[in-house]
Amino acid sequence: MSELDLTLRLPERIRGLAKLAYNFFWSWRPEARHIFRTLDIRLWRESRHNPVKMLATASLELLQQAAEDPAYLRLYDLVMLRYEAEVAGEGTWFRSKYGTFPAPIAYFSAEYGLHISLPVYAGGLGILAGDFLKSCSDLGVPVVGVGLIYSQGYVRQRLREDGWQEDVEEIMDRTYDPIQQVLGEEGQPLVVQVPLFDPPVYVGVWKVAVGRISLYLMDTNLEANQPWDRGITQRLYASDPELRLRQEIVLGMGGVRVLRALKIVPSVLHLNEGHPAFAVFERIHERVKRGSSFQEAADQVSAGTVFTTHTPVAAGTDVFPFSLMDRYFHSYFRELSADRDTVLNLGTSPVDPGAGFNMTAFALRLSHFRNAVSKRHGEIARRIWAPLWPDRKPEEAPIEAITNGVHLPSWIEPTRMQEQFDRALGPDWRDKQDQPETWEGVDRIPDAVLWHIHQDFKVTLVARIMERARKRWHRDRLSGASVIALGAMLNPEVLTLGFARRFTPYKRPELLFTDMERLKRLLTNQRYPVQIIFSGKAHPADLEGKHLVQRVFRWAQEAEFAGRIAFVENYDQQLAKYLVHGVDVWLNNPLPPLEASGTSGMKAAANGTPNLSILDGWWIEGYNGANGWAFGGEPKEGDRTAADANALYNILEDQVIPSYYERSEDEVPHSFVGIMKESIRSVAPRFSGQRMAKEYVERFYLPILLGK
Numbered sequence: 001m002s003e004l005d006l007t008l009r010l011p012e013r014i015r016g017l018a019k020l021a022y023n024f025f026w027s028w029r030p031e032a033r034h035i036f037r038t039l040d041i042r043l044w045r046e047s048r049h050n051p052v053k054m055l056a057t058a059s060l061e062l063l064q065q066a067a068e069d070p071a072y073l074r075l076y077d078l079v080m081l082r083y084e085a086e087v088a089g090e091g092t093w094f095r096s097k098y099g100t101f102p103a104p105i106a107y108f109s110a111e112y113g114l115h116i117s118l119p120v121y122a123g124g125l126g127i128l129a130g131d132f133l134k135s136c137s138d139l140g141v142p143v144v145g146v147g148l149i150y151s152q153g154y155v156r157q158r159l160r161e162d163g164w165q166e167d168v169e170e171i172m173d174r175t176y177d178p179i180q181q182v183l184g185e186e187g188q189p190l191v192v193q194v195p196l197f198d199p200p201v202y203v204g205v206w207k208v209a210v211g212r213i214s215l216y217l218m219d220t221n222l223e224a225n226q227p228w229d230r231g232i233t234q235r236l237y238a239s240d241p242e243l244r245l246r247q248e249i250v251l252g253m254g255g256v257r258v259l260r261a262l263k264i265v266p267s268v269l270h271l272n273e274g275h276p277a278f279a280v281f282e283r284i285h286e287r288v289k290r291g292s293s294f295q296e297a298a299d300q301v302s303a304g305t306v307f308t309t310h311t312p313v314a315a316g317t318d319v320f321p322f323s324l325m326d327r328y329f330h331s332y333f334r335e336l337s338a339d340r341d342t343v344l345n346l347g348t349s350p351v352d353p354g355a356g357f358n359m360t361a362f363a364l365r366l367s368h369f370r371n372a373v374s375k376r377h378g379e380i381a382r383r384i385w386a387p388l389w390p391d392r393k394p395e396e397a398p399i400e401a402i403t404n405g406v407h408l409p410s411w412i413e414p415t416r417m418q419e420q421f422d423r424a425l426g427p428d429w430r431d432k433q434d435q436p437e438t439w440e441g442v443d444r445i446p447d448a449v450l451w452h453i454h455q456d457f458k459v460t461l462v463a464r465i466m467e468r469a470r471k472r473w474h475r476d477r478l479s480g481a482s483v484i485a486l487g488a489m490l491n492p493e494v495l496t497l498g499f500a501r502r503f504t505p506y507k508r509p510e511l512l513f514t515d516m517e518r519l520k521r522l523l524t525n526q527r528y529p530v531q532i533i534f535s536g537k538a539h540p541a542d543l544e545g546k547h548l549v550q551r552v553f554r555w556a557q558e559a560e561f562a563g564r565i566a567f568v569e570n571y572d573q574q575l576a577k578y579l580v581h582g583v584d585v586w587l588n589n590p591l592p593p594l595e596a597s598g599t600s601g602m603k604a605a606a607n608g609t610p611n612l613s614i615l616d617g618w619w620i621e622g623y624n625g626a627n628g629w630a631f632g633g634e635p636k637e638g639d640r641t642a643a644d645a646n647a648l649y650n651i652l653e654d655q656v657i658p659s660y661y662e663r664s665e666d667e668v669p670h671s672f673v674g675i676m677k678e679s680i681r682s683v684a685p686r687f688s689g690q691r692m693a694k695e696y697v698e699r700f701y702l703p704i705l706l707g708k
């Protein structure tokens with residue numbers, strides 16, 4: 001399917017829908033989303049919210065009816081006008097402040113979480129990259145994205161009755177993906193050769209429209225490639241080190257060549273995490289070919305490179321054995337006019353120089369601006385990487401902090417909540433989302449209105465979870481206990497905690513189970529019960545993570561917990577939305593200081609779902625004493641599990657539960673709603689994608705663009 005094919009299928013009067021369907025702009029504008037939903041809600045759900053698929057499979061009668069329906073056409077005209085004004089319009093923040101720059105910023109990332117209809121993300125890193133592109137689009141920042149498209153996406157999680165996570169692989173049917181193949185000059189699909197491979201490897205290129213921004217995704221699944229090579233981009237984060245190296249060569253070096261083939265000459269290279277860092281080699285190579293020495297070229301390239309590190313956890317960094325590097329790079333050293341050791345030493349980690357080529361160390365050495373993703377993570381990253389700058393004091397290592405943010409128009413519930421914001425904050429709150437004054441208006445929403453909207457979201461969430469549990473009961477004949485563990489006994493009137501994140505030891509999903517008796521008392525209290533919704537995948541190779549999933553699921557099956565623990569399968573971007581809109585309190589208790597930032601709590605807070613979180617990552621900056629609850633601020637040596645669990649139980653018993661259940665005559669818990677409002681007011685502006693994107697522009701991109 002292409003946009004042209006889809007256009008030709010539509011009645012003349014509503015042909016613009018094809019353009020809209022192929023631009024994710026629709027996904028963060030409520031009225032644009034509405035225009036697809038209202039066409040046929042059943043088809044909309046069946047297509048899994050993919051407008052390309054929906055329009056391609058809708059009956060011609062249905063489309064014709066819409067094209068003749070005056071109410072539909074009024075909406076259509078309005079949406080298309082906005083689309084033209086915002087996607088093609090020139091009145092952007094960036095343009096009005098800084099004018100035009102012919103050379104864009106090239107943003108490289110191994111994953112992008114834009115929407116469930118394009119599953120090329122695994123988790124937080126990808127969602128952040130997606131939110132970043134959307135925020136840049138809103139602001140008119142001239143960015144192009146580069147990444148990979150995976151033929152199997154990330155794994156789908158299905159739990160067995162014994163709680164073991166099965167990783168179900170799904171082959172993506174590309175027919176209706178909201179992406180378009182990039183064509184070469186003669187109209188044939190563009191094919192670009194990636195360096196280093198013998199036999200050669202080629203990539204095809206797909207373009208994704210994200211508002212004003214183009215994202216180019218590469219794919220090795222081509223006839224021209226050997227069978228083994230076709231699978232390079234099969235799966236996100238392959239566990240095999242060689243396959244991983246091959247992916248990263250394609251991502252970084254192939255990516256630079258694709259931009260060259262498209263005649264895009266970037267002014268800045270932004271590496272989102274270490275995976276795409278080989279791009280730097282290819283940029284150096286370009287200059288060496290034009291006559292620079294290796295050192296000159298490396299200096300020039302790094303002067304235009306920005307690197308963002310996302311985790312202090314060692315498993316988040318790729319380290320490739322030198323022997324593996326030699327196998328792929330042996331003849332490239334000469335092309336860079338450098339000797340082997342000069343090149344490979346760029347990737348040695350001062351912490352463990354013999355371990356291999358460390359992508360984070362490499363990216364840190366070869367970039368001009370480097371940043372961590374929260375203030376605390378900045379301190380930690382400077383401490384970890386200080387040995388790279390032996391003549392500086394450790395705390396002066398040149399790694400700055402730009403705290404993550406989330407794309408508010410994507411994460412704030414699009415119908416009733418955004419409508420309330422339109423009314424209370426003024427219709428232009430999206431444009432002014434990073435100004436604290438914008439959010440003062442939250443007080444104009446009556447407590448009872450905010451409360452009831454939120455409770456309705458919870459009812460919807462619980463209904464969705466129950467439908468999923470019902471499907472598995474019906475299809476797989478699970479035991480009653482398993483159906484209950486999947487959420488069949490959830491009750492929307494009960495105080496609901498949400499814990500949804502990757503299942504891996506440092507996130508400590510078991511912390512609440514430290515004192516079983518105390519937890520049971522909390523959950524089964526007759527007057528003031530609590531329920532907990534868990535969700536999250538373990539990486540397919542993370543056995544410890546899979547055991548965590550299993551243990552939580554098995555507890556959820558236990559009658560002692562009275563059906564008040566649910567584990568919802570297959571955490572993804574859509575489920576994340578339902579959860580942050582619908583649970584009452586967002587729980588986070590990782591082992592400090594390992595949470596670099598965390599972003600799901602920001603999404604929750606902006607929807608009026610307060611955080612109950614350990615003081616780590618973004619929450620150290622976000623918590624203000626009135627917008628949620630915090631614990632675990634004191635550094636502790638040794639095992640801190642018991643102390644943290646105790647602090648968590650105390651806050652629940654003494655503060656969260658009383659404020660939730662304390663109802664006034666109007667049956668609204670005003671003190672709890674006060675915390676909800678403070679949560680929106682204090683978190684939305686400071687942790688908005690717009691604030692984040694502006695910081696990257698003003699602190700990093702502009703100094704490079706202006707040669708400062």
Ligand SMILES: *Cc1c(COP(=O)(O)O)cnc(C)c1O
Nearest residue numbers: 123124501572573576598599600
């Ligand atoms: C936001 C999000 C994440 C990241 O959240 P953390 O708080 O960093 O764990 C992961 N997965 C999905 C699907 C998300 O939406």
